[in-house]
Amino acid sequence: xxxxxxxxxxxxxxxxxxxxxxxxxxxxxxxxxxxxxxxxxxxxxxxxxxxxxxxxxxxxxxxxxxxxxxxxxxxxxxxxxxxxxxxxxxxxxxxxxxxxxxxxxxxxxxxxxxxxxxxxxxxxxxxxxxxxxxxxxxxxxxxxxxxxxxxxxxxxxxxxxxxxxxxxxxxxxxxxxxxxxxxxxxxxxxxxxxxxxxxxxxxxxxxxxxxxxxxxxxxxxxxxxxxxxxxxxxxxxxxxxxxxxxxxxxxxxxxxxxxxxxxxxxxxxxxxxxxxxxxxxxxxxxxxxxxxxxxxxxxxxxxxxxxxxxxxxxxxxxxxxxxxxxxxxxxxxxxxxxxxxxxxxxxxxxxxxxxxxxxxxxxxxxxxxxxxxxxxxxxxxxxxxxxxxxxxxxxxxxxxxxxxxxxxxxxxxxxxxxxxxxxxxxxxxxxxxxxxxxxxxxxxxxxxxxxxxxxxxxxxxxxxxxxxxxxxxxxxxxxxxxxxxxxxxxxxxxxxxxxxxxxxxxxxxxxxxxxxxxxxxxxxxxxxxxxxxxxxxxxxxxxxxxxxxxxxx
Amino acid sequence: xxxxxxxxxxxxxxxxxxxxxxxxxxxxxxxxxxxxxxxxxxxxxxxxxxxxxxxxxxxxxxxxxxxxxxxxxxxxxxxxxxxxxxxxxxxxxxxxxxxxxxxxxxxxxxxxxxxx
Ligand code: SF4
Numbered sequence: 001x002x003x004x005x006x007x008x009x010x011x012x013x014x015x016x017x018x019x020x021x022x023x024x025x026x027x028x029x030x031x032x033x034x035x036x037x038x039x040x041x042x043x044x045x046x047x048x049x050x051x052x053x054x055x056x057x058x059x060x061x062x063x064x065x066x067x068x069x070x071x072x073x074x075x076x077x078x079x080x081x082x083x084x085x086x087x088x089x090x091x092x093x094x095x096x097x098x099x100x101x102x103x104x105x106x107x108x109x110x111x112x113x114x115x116x117x118x119x120x121x122x123x124x125x126x127x128x129x130x131x132x133x134x135x136x137x138x139x140x141x142x143x144x145x146x147x148x149x150x151x152x153x154x155x156x157x158x159x160x161x162x163x164x165x166x167x168x169x170x171x172x173x174x175x176x177x178x179x180x181x182x183x184x185x186x187x188x189x190x191x192x193x194x195x196x197x198x199x200x201x202x203x204x205x206x207x208x209x210x211x212x213x214x215x216x217x218x219x220x221x222x223x224x225x226x227x228x229x230x231x232x233x234x235x236x237x238x239x240x241x242x243x244x245x246x247x248x249x250x251x252x253x254x255x256x257x258x259x260x261x262x263x264x265x266x267x268x269x270x271x272x273x274x275x276x277x278x279x280x281x282x283x284x285x286x287x288x289x290x291x292x293x294x295x296x297x298x299x300x301x302x303x304x305x306x307x308x309x310x311x312x313x314x315x316x317x318x319x320x321x322x323x324x325x326x327x328x329x330x331x332x333x334x335x336x337x338x339x340x341x342x343x344x345x346x347x348x349x350x351x352x353x354x355x356x357x358x359x360x361x362x363x364x365x366x367x368x369x370x371x372x373x374x375x376x377x378x379x380x381x382x383x384x385x386x387x388x389x390x391x392x393x394x395x396x397x398x399x400x401x402x403x404x405x406x407x408x409x410x411x412x413x414x415x416x417x418x419x420x421x422x423x424x425x426x427x428x429x430x431x432x433x434x435x436x437x438x439x440x441x442x443x444x445x446x447x448x449x450x451x452x453x454x455x456x457x458x459x460x461x462x463x464x465x466x467x468x469x470x471x472x473x474x475x476x477x478x479x480x481x482x483x484x485x486x487x488x489x490x491x492x493x494x495x496x497x498x499x500x501x502x503x504x505x506x507x508x509x510x511x512x513x514x515x516x517x518x519x520x521x522x523x524x525x526x527x528x529x530x531x532x533x534x535x536x537x538x539x540x541x542x543x544x545x546x547x548x549x550x551x552x553x
Numbered sequence: 554x555x556x557x558x559x560x561x562x563x564x565x566x567x568x569x570x571x572x573x574x575x576x577x578x579x580x581x582x583x584x585x586x587x588x589x590x591x592x593x594x595x596x597x598x599x600x601x602x603x604x605x606x607x608x609x610x611x612x613x614x615x616x617x618x619x620x621x622x623x624x625x626x627x628x629x630x631x632x633x634x635x636x637x638x639x640x641x642x643x644x645x646x647x648x649x650x651x652x653x654x655x656x657x658x659x660x661x662x663x664x665x666x667x668x669x
Contacts, residue, residue: 018639021666022639025662025663025666030661030662030663030666031637031662035608035637038608038609039639121609121611157614157642157643157646157647158611158614158615158618158643158646158647159611159614160611160614160643161608161609161610161611161614161640162611235615235618235619236584238611238612238614238615239584239587239612239615239616239619240584241612243581243607243609243610243612266584266588269588273622274622275622
């Protein structure tokens with residue numbers, strides 16, 4: 001994993017000092033609240049319903065044990081003993097006071113972490129495949145490019161005051177686990193002719209009020225071309241982008257209004273005119289990052305030999321189910337990735353206690369080359385577990401109530417903070433997620449149902465990606481009463497598409513039974529192991545709508 | 554009195570008009586005007602004053618980069634209008650040669666805060 005060099009550390013330390021100064025000037029009053037707001041947002045600090053909330057960047061979702069231990073300390077000291085993992089592979093802390101935040105940032109800087117650009121109208125924390133570098137199906141390891149772009153975009157002088165936030169996601173696999181097509185820019189890396197990747201740039205995806213699937217904007221960029229091309233794209237967007245209406249300010253709207261070809265031409269023109277001299281060393285800098293992400297050397301023979309002995313222990317019913325549901329094929333023989341569900345029965349999706357974080361840090365250190373990942377489904381991953389250690393890992397996870405075998409199953413629900421924390425919320429999402437999870441667990445069919453994504457957003461901003469879930473739920477406020485709108489058939493993978501909205505929303509009370517009906521209908525109708533979206537396509541909206549409202553059984 | 558902040562840290566007190574051969578350009582100039590090159594034609598002046606109407610609107614930073622590239626090197630580029638001390642470093646990095654700060658802003662933000 002990447003370790004900061006001197007420049008990175010100086011940048012982050014400077015930024016801490018700068019923010020301390022900004023907070024002091026705000027408290028003194030020499031900075032107005034209007035002036036302070038974008039500055040605090042660029043440092044991940046939100047003003048929420050009840051208090052401030054700090055969002056800490058976990059670049060492309062990669063963490064080590066020292067960092068996770070620090071996050072545990074912070075959750076004890078500044079939150080109420082919890083950390084909240086988000087759909088952008090970040091972690092959020094509720095309840096810090098403004099005066100405390102500079103201290104908190106300084107603590108983060110001691111473990112090479114920060115909150116820079118986790119919010120505000122700038123290039124946000126870059127997300128990637130949570131199985132980057134370890135997935136069996138991976139073509140190109142995206143982590144070096146992720147880190148390269150993190151460095152390029154961090155504190156970029158030209159792009160700190162963009163029309164709106166700007167999100168990147170990067171994948172190097174044909175099976176897209178990074179949802180690149182619902183990001184402002186999604187990059188798909190492929191193997192190039194001389195060992196360097198070629199990059200397809202998808203542009204204009206997004207969720208929120210106007211969900212859009214990205215369009216293929218530029219195919220086959222070389223690593224030499226990538227940074228200047230991105231710079232040209234962001235420059236054209238910055239100069240065009242509307243400041244009068246924040247709902248029309250994202251690049252997806254610019255793309256729709258300008259048209260694909262016209263926007264491509266504008267970017268191309270700027271790309272050609274752009275001064276390339278600042279980029280002469282950039283490819284060398286990328287190459288210098290590769291060793292940080294080198295594959296470990298392992299004794300394959302030994303690993304699989306021991307695996308054969310241990311396999312028996314994995315045959316118990318509970319552990320076998322966990323193995324099947326929560327572990328994934330690995331690039332390296334003798335290894336698996338272990339997914340850790342942060343969706344236990346009755347829990348808050350994405351929450352971990354400080355005690356769990358400390359225990360996980362120890363497990364990662366001992367069994368996973370000191371590394372963890374955060375997924376956009378609000379779960380965690382131990383990416384480097386030797387098969388021989390799987391049983392021990394399972395036992396250790398069970399100790400801390402984190403061995404729930406429900407990864408990708410219906411109770412693996414994504415939910416945003418909603419009305420319980422978020423100032424923008426129009427409805428609750430955490431409690432309804434808990435209710436739905438309970439209803440689905442009651443059926444005890446989860447493992448027979450198989451893969452099914454239920455995502456719940458507490459307002460139209462769609463932080464829980466409800467548009468691209470099999471079953472999306474959007475909480476609205478109808479004359480003071482919570483009302484939940486259902487969307488079916490969305491996908492966030494390589495065949496991403498926006499789901500279709502059913503009819504009128506249902507009440508919070510009706511919601512669990514409604515979801516249960518949809519799930520049961522799907523199971524009844526599906527052929528073999530047909531996915532939800534395929535069944536939906538075959539049977540159609542009308543029939544599914546009937547299931548939603550339970551008119552005919 | 555208005556202040557002019559230079560890259561090397563010098564501060565000049567400006568009395569009244571900045572310079573006779575200067576031209577004001579809104580940072581929010583529409584992209585189409587920038588693109589046609591008309592703007593650069595018009596701007597072969599000694600000083601271009603890029604005017605920020607709102608500090609949260611970052612168009613001026615991108616426009617500065619393009620103008621610096623397209624204008625003769627004898628033209629100097631100044632930022633003016635709604636700029637806050639926290640943007641001074643960005644302005645230098647994007648190619649501005651100076652920043653003109655109103656008296657009101659200079660004092661409200663505190664003279665020290667402008668010295669980056
Ligand atoms: S979807 Fe809405 S309620 Fe939920 S976190 Fe995002 S802004 Fe807040």
